[in-house]
Amino acid sequence: MNNRLNNLRKALRENGLDSLLVTQPENRRYLSGFHGSAGYLLITEKKALLATDFRYTEQASRQAPDFEVVRIKGKLSEWFPALVAGASVKKLGFEAEDVSYDAYKQFSGILAEVEMVPVKGMAEKLRTVKEPEEIEYIEKAVAIADAAYDKVSSEIEAGMTEKQVAWEMEKSLRENGSEAIPFEIIVASGPNAALPHARPTDRVINEGEPVVIDMGAKYRGYASDMTRTICVGKPVDKFITIYNIVLDAQEAAESIIKRGMTGQQADSAARDIIEKAGYGEFFGHSLxxxxxxxxxxxxxxxxNAEEILGDGMVYTVEPGIYLTGWGGVRIEDTAVMENGRTRVITRARKVRYD
Ligand SMILES: [Mn+2]
Structure with missing residues (x-):
């Protein structure tokens, strides 16, 4: 935990700041260990303060031993100036992508001698490289989703609705130990599968058509993310053709993506194959x-991602092809970069056609 604070302080120095106000929930949890849904971190070279209200002060003291917990009450204008003044702050970074315009006006109007400097992605960049314990939690979240998917997917029949399948998946995620549902499960059948982020509807699943299922689990705060595309009954030829292109693209990317590549090069590893097959324009999202x-x-x-991939990064590999009016295929694994190579974590059943 201390290591995370040290890394953040290093980033502050590199950016010419003496402090950072952390408001973004995942960053707050990552840097402090505090899971609560409300609170502010004020981190300086010497101090680590966690300001939160009555509901959370006890929890914060337990979960964030490296932080001094400050109980706050009432309006921001009543407690924020004292918090900042007590930490002898001059150049205070704030998370520009998280602070609302209204909150910014309140923060910046309070202390004339404090310069508020917008920062982007500072804690997020630290979070990119996972510690062994974080990878363990993600692996557990992946295993939960794998188990839920393998159980429920074997029970899907023509005549069930998308919503029914999504609900069975949700129940199974919980039964297998998922502490929350990290995002709305996608079950998209037939033409609905052409929408990459479709919501489950009352549409009945028919034989021969694609069914895209995208889901994840959560374990100790960490998420997993996977997608499978299946077909109830005998698939039409078109399904097999599209499916095999997507699967080839995914498998190629998983073997090609290595340490030192940019996000753009990783994306190309799959995109090149889909483009060569003539479906480039139908793969409209990133890998x-x-x-x-x-x-x-x-x-x-x-x-257009220029960031360099390295060991400890966890990422999805999820090529897809979407054809309006017909449907789509997406196949997604969660993977980790280890010893310079991509190691696929997801083990949920993957259909293969020869
Ligand atoms: Mn995803």
């Missing part, structure tokens, strides 16, 4: 994203 305390985080594996 993958980081997974951790948030189900979508850094790094990006996308056509």
């Amino acid at each position: 993958g994203h980081g997974v951790g305390l948030a189900e979508h985080e850094l790094p990006h594996l996308s056509p």
Whole structure:
């Protein structure tokens, strides 16, 4: 935990700041250990303060031993100036992507001698490289989703609705130990499968058509993310053709993506195959994203991502092809970079057609 604070202080120095106000929930948890849903971290070279209200002060003291817990009450204008003044802050970074315009006005209007400096991605970048314990938690979240998927997918029949399948998956995630549902489960059948982020509907699943199922579990705060595309009954030829292109692209990417590549190069590893097969324009999203305390985080594996991939990063590999009016195929694994290579964590059943 101390290591995380040290790394953040190093980033502050590199950015010419003497302090950071952390408001983003996952960053707050990552840096302090505090799980509560409300609170502010004020981190300086010497101090680590966690300001939270009555509901959370006891929890904060237990979960964030490296932080001094400050109980706050009432309006921001009543407690924020004292908090900042007590920490002898001059150049205070704030998380520009998290602080609302209204909150910013309140923060910046309070103390004339404190300069508020917007920062982007400072704690997020630290979160990109996982510690062994974090990888363990993600592996557990992956295993929970794998078990739920393997059980429920074997019970899917024509005539069930998307919503019914999604609910069975949700129950099974919980039964297998998921502490929350990190994002709404996608079950998209037939033409609905052409929408990458479809919501489950009352549509009845028919034989021969694609069914995209995208789901994840949560364990000790860490998420997993996976997608499988299946077909009830005998698939039409078109399904097999599209499916095999997507699977080839995914397997190629999983063997090609290595330490030192940019997110863009990683993305190309799959995109090149889909483009060569003539479906490039139907793969309209990026190949993958980081997974951790948030189900979508850094790094990006996308056509314009310049960040370099390295050991300890956890990311999804999820190529897809979407054809309006027909449907779509997406196959997604969660993976970790280890010893310079991509190690796939997801083990949920994956259909293969020869
Ligand atoms: Mn994903």
